[in-house]
Amino acid sequence: MPATDGQHYDVVIVGAGLSGLAAAAALADQGIEAPVLEARNRLGGRILSFSAGGYDFDLGPSWIWPGQPHVAGLLAASGIAVFPQYATGALLHQLADGRIERHPGFGPMGNALRIQGGPGALIQALSQRLAPEQVRLGHTVRTLEKTANGLCLGVATPDGTVQISAGAVALAIPPRLASKIAFTPALPSDITRFLEQTPTWMAGHAKFLAIYDSPFWREQGLSGDAISRKGPLAEIHDISPPEAGPYALFGFVGLDAAQRTALAETAGGPSALIDAAQQQLVELFGDHAGQAQALKLQDWSREPFTALESDAAPLGQHPAYGMPLHLADSWSHRLSFIATETSREHGGLIEGALERAGAFVATIP
Numbered sequence: 001m002p003a004t005d006g007q008h009y010d011v012v013i014v015g016a017g018l019s020g021l022a023a024a025a026a027l028a029d030q031g032i033e034a035p036v037l038e039a040r041n042r043l044g045g046r047i048l049s050f051s052a053g054g055y056d057f058d059l060g061p062s063w064i065w066p067g068q069p070h071v072a073g074l075l076a077a078s079g080i081a082v083f084p085q086y087a088t089g090a091l092l093h094q095l096a097d098g099r100i101e102r103h104p105g106f107g108p109m110g111n112a113l114r115i116q117g118g119p120g121a122l123i124q125a126l127s128q129r130l131a132p133e134q135v136r137l138g139h140t141v142r143t144l145e146k147t148a149n150g151l152c153l154g155v156a157t158p159d160g161t162v163q164i165s166a167g168a169v170a171l172a173i174p175p176r177l178a179s180k181i182a183f184t185p186a187l188p189s190d191i192t193r194f195l196e197q198t199p200t201w202m203a204g205h206a207k208f209l210a211i212y213d214s215p216f217w218r219e220q221g222l223s224g225d226a227i228s229r230k231g232p233l234a235e236i237h238d239i240s241p242p243e244a245g246p247y248a249l250f251g252f253v254g255l256d257a258a259q260r261t262a263l264a265e266t267a268g269g270p271s272a273l274i275d276a277a278q279q280q281l282v283e284l285f286g287d288h289a290g291q292a293q294a295l296k297l298q299d300w301s302r303e304p305f306t307a308l309e310s311d312a313a314p315l316g317q318h319p320a321y322g323m324p325l326h327l328a329d330s331w332s333h334r335l336s337f338i339a340t341e342t343s344r345e346h347g348g349l350i351e352g353a354l355e356r357a358g359a360f361v362a363t364i365p
């Protein structure tokens, strides 16, 4: 019989990504200290950075956009500034045969903005509003049972399985991962179908970073934006800090997860993709691109608390997200799904995670 932690909580939040932490911070502001159970040994979920030369470079999201009220509200409340995505100069277009065309003017990122300190600054600001020990790292929720007076979570911890009792639970985890929790009684089939069929935004993708001592592309009148039909990087941008170096380019890998695995198997390990990506940067931006201070590849399809096998294929179009209203609250309003994919208007985005956290907290008396 698994141990219990001996307490009953009004609310428990599962997942310490942006949606879970935003919900916990808003509840803390109302005097409700909701435990946050997080499977990984870190905060942030899909928000992750790589530190080099004193700067945190994004391995997950990088951009926000004007017209995102929840992001704007959190930035203002946290005193965090934004700056425009660097897009001054020409855009490169690499054709499938490797030829490179230079196009003047606009980059593909339009009016994208970046957050001072990266999206990790949001995670830090939110976590500072929580009590010490409120987030329990290394706590993976495996089972969820509806009981006579609430819900009971079965949680795998480094010290064994514990049971945690709650009045209400917010699942701040991607719907597909939620479908892997064993629910007793089983959820209605339309909810299970929704959870299984909702792809996790960007879960099949990989992001490549190259960090440099100078912005040599800018010196050639290039913005750092590039689109390639040759690959392995399909889309490249400047991800440097706003004021000074170190400078950096990042690219979304154009190969899907199966192709990345096949390349690693046939070409001697994961470094083959890193080498090919750096070589492509040399083709596009010149020899200086071969002299990176640091290189980093983040393959999200290999992260079990983000991606399932069904997420391996990259999503072409942005899916139509949002939890159908009649499914949004289950088990007599005790169980809510609040990850970004459950947002109808901003599903997949940082804004969607914050919007859903706010909507959940508004339901708590």
Ligand SMILES: Cc1cc2nc3c(=O)[nH]c(=O)nc-3n(C[C@H](O)[C@H](O)[C@H](O)COP(=O)(O)OP(=O)(O)OC[C@H]3O[C@@H](n4cnc5c(N)ncnc54)[C@H](O)[C@@H]3O)c2cc1C
Binding pocket: 014, 015, 016, 017, 018, 019, 020, 037, 038, 039, 040, 043, 044, 045, 046, 047, 059, 060, 061, 062, 063, 064, 139, 140, 141, 142, 172, 173, 174, 177, 201, 202, 203, 205, 206, 207, 300, 305, 306, 338, 339, 340, 341, 348, 349, 350, 351, 353
């Ligand atoms: C490469 C990449 C680029 C992106 N670019 C952008 C961008 O430019 N702009 C933008 O707005 N958005 C972007 N996104 C999306 C953005 O990252 C997400 O919208 C946001 O981070 C989602 O937050 P979330 O809390 O809903 O989910 P998550 O960040 O996925 O958090 C879920 C948390 O739950 C935990 N968890 C999972 N299962 C369990 C379990 N059983 N028990 C306990 N804990 C569990 C996970 O470890 C994780 O910490 C990008 C994402 C990626 C990967």
